[in-house]
Amino acid sequence: MGTSGFIYPHWGGGVFYPEGLPQRRWLEYYAERFDTVELNVTFYRLPTEGAFQSWYKRTPKNFAFALKGSRFITHIKRLKDCQEPLELYFERARLLKEKLSVVLWQLPPRYKKDTQRLKTFIESLRPYTTCRHAFEFRDASWMAEEVYELLGEADMALCEADWPGMPQFAPGESITTGFVYLRHHGPGGEWGLYSGRYSKAFLREEAERIKALLKQGRSVYIYFNNDAEGWAVRNALELREILK
Template sequence: MSDAPAPKPASSVRIGCAGWSIPTRAAHLFGAGDSHLERYATRFDVVEINSSFYRPHQSKTYSRWADTVPSGFRFSVKLPRQITHEARLVEADTLLGEFLDQVAGLGAKLGGFLVQLPPSLVLDMRVAKAFFGLMRQRVEVPIACEPRHPSWFDADATDLWEGFSLTRVGADPARVAGAESPAGPKSARWSYWRLHGSPRMYYSRYEDPVLEQLAPRLVQRGTATAQAWCIFDNTAGGHAVEDAARLQQLVSDDSTR
């Protein structure tokens, strides 16, 4: 018999993975389902769609995914590399419009967007304001930005986060001092962590002491109006699911103290 928990209503803290692949060794953590996503959703109430970074999906595909999960489940969707890495946010109006039209298939289960930027992209306020202004004309859901160049961590960037109600991702491992903690105004309605695996990105598992320190931070950040999300991206070694499940239990324990 599976020891997977029953689906839970939306809470102030959401924990999940980048993608919904389930390693065989972790199958006991989940309930039954006709697909990996349906099984994944028996335990977690959020997932980050990374495949959208590499290739487009039809609106009907997003709709099918949305129909697969419970009503309280939410998706975050990563912007295509054509926008962030190739166009580098410049003159991306058409590309962004096509992408947003596709993602609209998620309907009310769209939790927000992830904008991960290349490490070489220096902050140009004119370009950044034009791009995020364009996004804000089209979407009201939360937007998380994961910059990886030091210029995005200067005081000037504060105006960007506040002006467009953006949250800056808290990433591990942190490429820049301060990058390990989420930042942004309260209006962003999101605190967003992405754990890529450390010391070996995408492969390393997280030891319990690290997760034990993170759990109370998530509980402290999460509120009814500004949720705290934590996404495990250490999927290459299959550790994301197990790490997420352990953190889920730690957060539950911390919340009841």
């Protein structure tokens, strides 16, 4: 359990990071309180080798990184002819070694279902199965049985996210493999998307669901993305406390 990203300037000054703590030490502080982080930076650009090596060295032995797949692959190439960019991406990502836990492939809104292209892309991921893979679709056309079957056959997860306009899943409907990937973008608020505080009632309900999944022997990745006003870290800490 963790947050989507850890470097937000508005988390400093005591909101999450203590007053006076330099940003270069934020990851260590974060990793003392959470066992995983989802990195958004890998969606926008490919970090340097030194960045990956630094993340590895600055986190505890059992820390897990979830990386967002490159938008060049998902939004520009739209999963087509991706062998070369995949090789480059994983050449860097592998520097996280055993701490590279999962890669999230987030597709763009209004990108309609293309089952054959998804199948071809999944096949292109076969050399990169030392980590797990999850897909976040942002067009409702992808919510189809043939897509679930493709992901299940490949042992890949369907990311469940509370994205506006996307259908909510019935219990168990989104489970395609032995792990579950949950993203909470925020209930909304004065700052719009990625804002607002999830209620205690919501978090208690989520805790019961997570307990049930764990009891089934499934791994659960859950990331809060409501970074505005620091609610992501607060909600993650609240949920963790409920789960104790």
